[in-house]
Amino acid sequence: AQSVAQPEDQVNVAEGNPLTVKCTYSVSGNPYLFWYVQYPNRGLQFLLKYITGDNLVKGSYGFEAEFNKSQTSFHLTKPSALVSDSALYFCAVRDSNGGSQGNLIFGKGTKLSVKP
Amino acid sequence: GAGVSQSPSNKVTEKGKDVELRCDPISGHTALYWYRQSLGQGLEFLIYFQGNSAPDKSGLPSDRFSAERTGGSVSTLTIQRTQQEDSAVYLCASSLVTGPRQGTQYFGPGTRLTVL
Numbered sequence: 236a237q238s239v240a241q242p243e244d245q246v247n248v249a250e251g252n253p254l255t256v257k258c259t260y261s262v263s264g265n266p267y268l269f270w271y272v273q274y275p276n277r278g279l280q281f282l283l284k285y286i287t288g289d290n291l292v293k294g295s296y297g298f299e300a301e302f303n304k305s306q307t308s309f310h311l312t313k314p315s316a317l318v319s320d321s322a323l324y325f326c327a328v329r330d331s332n333g334g335s336q337g338n339l340i341f342g343k344g345t346k347l348s349v350k351p
Numbered sequence: 352g353a354g355v356s357q358s359p360s361n362k363v364t365e366k367g368k369d370v371e372l373r374c375d376p377i378s379g380h381t382a383l384y385w386y387r388q389s390l391g392q393g394l395e396f397l398i399y400f401q402g403n404s405a406p407d408k409s410g411l412p413s414d415r416f417s418a419e420r421t422g423g424s425v426s427t428l429t430i431q432r433t434q435q436e437d438s439a440v441y442l443c444a445s446s447l448v449t450g451p452r453q454g455t456q457y458f459g460p461g462t463r464l465t466v467l
Contacts, residue, residue, distance in 0.1 A: 269453060278355075278442060278458040286454065325394065329454070338384055338396035338410065340455060 239328050241342035248316045248349050256311040256345045258300075258326030269308040269327040269339060270300055280326065285309060289292045296320070316349045323347075353377065355459035357395055357443050359415075363465045372428045372462045376445030383426050384456060385418060385445075389439035400426065401448070435467045440464070 248254045260266055267286050271279040283294025284288045290302040300311045311325060323346050327339040356375045364370050374398070376383050385397040396410040398419040415433075420426040430437055440463050444456040 251361075269455070271458070278460040279444075281455055281457060284455060324417045327394075337398050338386075338394070338407070341394035 237328055237330050237340045239340055240343040241326055241345045243322075243345050244343070245346045245348065246349070247248065250293065250318050250331070250349050250351050253341065254313050254316040254320070254347065254349070256324050256326075256347060258309045258311065258342060259307050259332065260309060260326070260328045260332040262328055266309075266329050267329040268300070269313050270309075270331075271325045273344075275312040275322075282324075284310070288298050289307060303307055303319050316347075318349050320350045321347055355443055355445055355457055356363075357459040357462050359462060360460065361463045363467065365467050366414075366435060367432055369429065369431045370464065372430075372441050372464070374426045374443030374445075374459060376424065376426070376443070377457055379447070380445035381423065381430075382447050383420055384427050384444045385426070386442045386444065387439045388442055388461070392439075394442070399430070421449055428454075429432070430464075431455045433464075435466050438464055440467045 237238055240259045254307045269284045270282040272282055273279050281297050283292050283300055284294045292300050298313050300309050302309055323344045325344050326342040328336055329339050358373045381402045383400045387395045388398055398418045399407040417429045418428045440461040442458050443462045444458045446456045
């Protein structure tokens with residue numbers, strides 16, 4: 236069965252410092268991996284995805300994520316955090332064995348808090 | 352262009368009543384998804400429509416839940432005889448089947464349902 240784990244409920248970072256939000260996954264085939272961000276009382280906004288190709292994926296707002304097949308991880312990073320990055324971050328996976336469509340399996344979410 | 356829209360944004364109902372939630376996907380997106388976001392369960396997949404194919408209903412929690420998609424565009428999620436445990440934010444997403452953005456799901460702002 237597909238699953239996603241986000242081991243940290245909350246990550247606290249000082250503004251200007253690098254940030255990492257962790258994600259590991261489990262699928263039977265090759266994974267399609269996604270990061271979404273949710274601001275208070277808003278829907279989910281797409282940040283970036285990994286389908287194939289380069290393991291380092293660049294996304295919106297300066298975020299990046301690196302696909303690591305051996306560690307089954309897809310951690311989200313940013314070199315310099317902003318207070319405005321404070322939000323809830325979701326990692327999601329879809330198994331390529333199910334074709335290019337189909338529902339996403341989401342992690343529980345990680346609350347990122349960036350302090351000035 | 353216009354994103355995914357959902358209505359109403361908030362819905363308060365009494366236990367036992369039926370409710371209808373509406374989703375307007377991004378124009379041209381043939382895939383449409385419903386998810387539910389609640390404190391205890393995180394983000395759960397409910398149902399998936401793809402073109403004229405039979406929907407994937409594997410995520411619907413009970414037979415009180417149903418959804419339809421008319422004309423391959425607008426979708427309505429109906430919950431009959433609502434229960435307090437149905438209280439959640441209901442999110443709709445749509446995606447392209449082909450093209451460079453294939454597989455990326457774009458989410459609406461959600462409908463917050465409160466069952467008293």
